[in-house]
Amino acid sequence: AIERTLSIIKPDAVAKNVIGQIVARFEGAGLKVAAAKLVHLSRAEAEQFYAVHAARPFFKDLVDFMVSGPVFIQVLEGEGAIQKNRDLMGATDPKKAAPGTIRADFAESIDANAVHGSDAPETAAVEVSFFFPGMNVYAR
Numbered sequence: 001a002i003e004r005t006l007s008i009i010k011p012d013a014v015a016k017n018v019i020g021q022i023v024a025r026f027e028g029a030g031l032k033v034a035a036a037k038l039v040h041l042s043r044a045e046a047e048q049f050y051a052v053h054a055a056r057p058f059f060k061d062l063v064d065f066m067v068s069g070p071v072f073i074q075v076l077e078g079e080g081a082i083q084k085n086r087d088l089m090g091a092t093d094p095k096k097a098a099p100g101t102i103r104a105d106f107a108e109s110i111d112a113n114a115v116h117g118s119d120a121p122e123t124a125a126v127e128v129s130f131f132f133p134g135m136n137v138y139a140r
């Protein structure tokens with residue numbers, strides 16, 4: 001099915017000047033950019049976006065990192081977009097990410113791991129509307 005998923009190019013990758021290289025991978029895999037913005041998140045926004053992780057030991061480091069610089073937030077659209085994006089990103093920990101994935105090629109650590117992507121249809125719906133209120137989850 002045609003899906004929409006949320007992608008965030010994190011502060012480490014924005015600072016490395018590789019937004020274009022990462023977007024090219026999405027486009028090369030047949031995903032379309034349906035919405036995009038470069039923003040510097042507030043602490044409140046980062047905490048709310050990652051609220052599901054609030055009780056995890058890495059939460060404070062995660063929020064500190066996500067507000068350390070601008071992020072490039074996109075809605076990606078296409079056939080099986082959620083899983084396709086996850087396959088392109090590779091494992092959360094870049095040390096475990098398969099060769100050729102975005103995290104293997106651009107990420108340094110599990111915190112500075114270059115990209116975030118929605119992990120399921122339910123979270124994609126919540127995450128897309130968090131940053132792009134009113135945007136339909138399903139493509140027309």
Ligand code: CMP
Nearest residue numbers: 053058062092110111112113115116117
């Ligand atoms: P992301 O997909 O953005 O979702 C939550 C983030 O928390 C994750 O990527 C990692 O960057 C970060 N993180 C740090 N430590 C861990 C951990 N042990 N397990 C999962 N995520 C972690």
